[in-house]
Amino acid sequence: MSISEDGTLPGCQAPDPNTRTPKITVPAKACDCHAHVFGPTDRFPYDAGRTYEPPEAPYDKYRKMLDTIGVERACLVQSSIHGTDNSAMLDALVQSDGRFRGIAALPDGYTEADLIRLHDAGVRGARINLQFDGAAAMDGIERLADMIAPMGWHLQFLANIANYHGALPRLAKLPIDLLFDHLGHMPTKLGLDAAPFQDLLAMRRDGRTWVKLSGPYRTTQGDGMPFADNLPFAQALVAANPGTVVWGTDWPHPHLDIPMVNDGDLVDLLADWVPDEALRQKILVDNPARLFGFEE
Numbered sequence: 541m542s543i544s545e546d547g548t549l550p551g552c553q554a555p556d557p558n559t560r561t562p563k564i565t566v567p568a569k570a571c572d573c574h575a576h577v578f579g580p581t582d583r584f585p586y587d588a589g590r591t592y593e594p595p596e597a598p599y600d601k602y603r604k605m606l607d608t609i610g611v612e613r614a615c616l617v618q619s620s621i622h623g624t625d626n627s628a629m630l631d632a633l634v635q636s637d638g639r640f641r642g643i644a645a646l647p648d649g650y651t652e653a654d655l656i657r658l659h660d661a662g663v664r665g666a667r668i669n670l671q672f673d674g675a676a677a678m679d680g681i682e683r684l685a686d687m688i689a690p691m692g693w694h695l696q697f698l699a700n701i702a703n704y705h706g707a708l709p710r711l712a713k714l715p716i717d718l719l720f721d722h723l724g725h726m727p728t729k730l731g732l733d734a735a736p737f738q739d740l741l742a743m744r745r746d747g748r749t750w751v752k753l754s755g756p757y758r759t760t761q762g763d764g765m766p767f768a769d770n771l772p773f774a775q776a777l778v779a780a781n782p783g784t785v786v787w788g789t790d791w792p793h794p795h796l797d798i799p800m801v802n803d804g805d806l807v808d809l810l811a812d813w814v815p816d817e818a819l820r821q822k823i824l825v826d827n828p829a830r831l832f833g834f835e836e
Contacts, residue, residue, distance in 0.1 A: 549593040553800045555601075555792035559608040560804030564811045567821050571613035571828035574721060574754045574788025577602055577632045578621050584631070587623030594621060597792035599632040605791060609807050611824075615832050617696065617721075618645040618667055619794070626658070633662040641832040643667050643696050652687060659691050664832045665719065670699035678707065685714040694718060694750070694831065700725040705736040708743065717748045717831070722755030722790070723777060728769040729761050732776060744780040750831065751777045753813060753823065754788035763798045765805050766812060774813040782819055786828050 579596035616629045624647035633640050642663040668677050694717035701724040743749040756767035789803050
């Protein structure tokens with residue numbers, strides 16, 4: 541997306557307000573491990589450096605969607621829309637009464653005291669947004685990893701692994717767990733045998749590299765459900781280490797360039813990717829509880 545000549549930011553679709561009830565039964569304490577809140581802007585203004593202009597997507601609308609799909613827990617990921625001001629996300633954690641966790645975007649000059657404050661508020665990781673911030677987001681990553689390791693946090697990456705293939709060995713040396721959004725964000729057209737994807741699978745076998753089964757519309761070559769070209773990638777990622785996979789809706793699905801998806805359909809898509817009910821229990825409940833520090 542790019543800013544128009546008159547300085548107008550591109551908009552994006554609002555999430556589907558008519559969430560369908562999934563066909564499958566979601567287990568108790570299931571967790572949506574990737575979602576965002578935007579606004580309300582009268583309390584939480586958007587960042588001046590944002591690159592698009594989404595509709596507001598506040599906590600109450602998100603919680604209504606979760607109730608419809610039967611998911612009790614969530615992890616909210618700080619979006620570039622709010623920059624490094626985590627206030628909207630932290631406010632949603634307060635409203636959730638302990639049912640949500642958060643992933644923060646850290647400003648320059650953050651301190652140990654800042655990290656402790658975020659941890660006490662329910663944050664359990666830091667986001668590295670290579671997709672929007674570029675390679676500069678890797679500056680100081682070793683220092684950050686050393687600071688968050690004693691807190692049990694992980695680093696979460698929004699990055700097309702094909703674009704940052706050369707950085708994977710550096711990341712593998714960090715003393716913390718890593719979490720890659722959206723199936724690794726690599727276009728499916730590159731194929732299962734692509735070196736970046738194979739290296740991600742190899743990293744996953746060590747037990748410290750996690751992936752999210754989320755955002756299939758960000759990697760597909762198709763234009764709608766069921767995003768069939770993602771199936772072998774999702775299954776390969778799960779097979780590499782079922783104990784380090786989580787699932788997320790990616791609500792409110794920002795800057796989507798195909799018709800808006802329905803979150804109920806995304807729940808049912810997980811059943812296509814992971815037909816085994818016991819394994820879905822692990823992905824939806826057990827793994828998130830361990831990664832984000834929920835009580836079982």
